[in-house]
Amino acid sequence: MSNWLNHQLQAIRLVLARMQDNFLSSFMICLVIGVAMCLPSLFYLGVDNLSKLTDHMQNETEISLFLKLDASKSTVSEIDALLANNAAIKQYHFVGKDEAWEQLQARSKESNEVGDVINQLGKNPLPDAFFIQAKSSDPETLEALRSELQNTPGVEQALLNTEWAKRLSTLLSLSKKLIFFVASLLAVVLLVIIGNTVRMQILTQKDEIEVSYLIGATRSFIRTPFLYAGMLYGFFGGILAILMITGMIQTFNYSVSQISHLYSSDFSLNLLNGKLYLSVIVSAVVIGWVGSYIAVTRAIASIKIH
């Protein structure tokens, strides 16, 4: 056991020393890995934050229930009772047609053109309306509630204000699938890059491999340092990727906070996404291991000792 551990430590030390000797080229490889890891991560972060934003918006949505223009007072109170008894509704409020008309007129005074048009209308075109907030924020439940209300007698139209948010979130889930494919493609690219790098190293250390073989080294003894090399490339590449992502989020957040300030929201990108960072590093290390394993197995098979 301690022998095994010693061997692993020895191999890691050897690989780190070699990386230090060829610092610039090792750094370049790590940089390539970092950039390749960075792209899908940023994409993911963007989509993830956007979908959080739309969730947020969907939470705030309400159903607007417009009654028929000729709805009588009794119809209004019937619907009022119906809404009060509906278990899916958190709260609602009624805006009568006269109240709405006054609000519209008051608001339109600020703009002359709109004010003129409204004055020309002469009589009130607005219906009575209920504005309803549901308990659930789930789009499908909301949609069910909407169609239930739509079928209530005396209702002209029930409008769900989340239509656009729903479309956006559908688009976002599509983007999430796209990320998966982009990430898979980049993983293949990384496999090839790391595999090739390790293959080049094997070529430069062909003598050592040959001599080790003759002296009685096992395959795993020869393989171990190269596997660590691949894993360490992945590890350092992953760390570079995280540094780059953090840097970019920092700059982004500056502009994002300006924008969200304009919309009086406190939205900003999450800087410490531990899960993402961990998965970046773990996947980079795994890709490094697989890439070098393939390369070293192929290379060992091709090195013949005579």
Place this chain on the structure above:
Amino acid sequence: MIQFDQVTKRYPGSDEVLKNVSLNIDAGEFVFVTGHSGAGKSTLLKLIAATERPTSGTVLIANQNVSQLKASAIPFLRRRFGLIFQDHKLLYDRNCFENVILPLRINGIFGQEAAKRVRAALDKVGLLHKEKAMPITLSGGEQQRLAIARAVVSRPSILIADEPTGNLDASYAADIMAIFYAFNQVGVTVIMATHDALGMSARQNRVLHLNQGKLSENISTAESFAS
């Protein structure tokens, strides 16, 4: 210790390099393998060191049949040998100490124990003071001595040397031979391929002579070999 029974070796696309070779080497022997270039000396040594397998016949090393060994068992068989090559096969990207420690690492020996054994091996070949030197800065004879240090550091019971003095002038060659004799004295089996009589000095040695893949055996002194 080493037994060949009717061993034939043929490389793909070549004639038989070894024809029907049978031999028996006991522990503690000092055996020369002689013959012209291409007579099959190197092939014989490779069969002993288990870096090649026989086309037909059996090779027994310490009662293990090499042809029937699993590939995964071969490395452990090889650790019984110390191999010395004509071209040294030193690693020029590291210093003498690091070159000699390689077999110990493969054997799983680390730390103080390893360092102690490396220095002992370097001392035996007279290179203790060159521990930190890079192999490329050494003379031909010193490089060969370094290769011997690497071969003996893991204390193998058999030393196999393929023309260790082939590239060296007479005085260096005598140095090298003296080192091999010293190891043989303490019980190490030495098998050495050579084509020059110089190395064999005046001692009586067992000589395996290969001629176009066929083996003939005689006890020889330098005089009889030269004639």
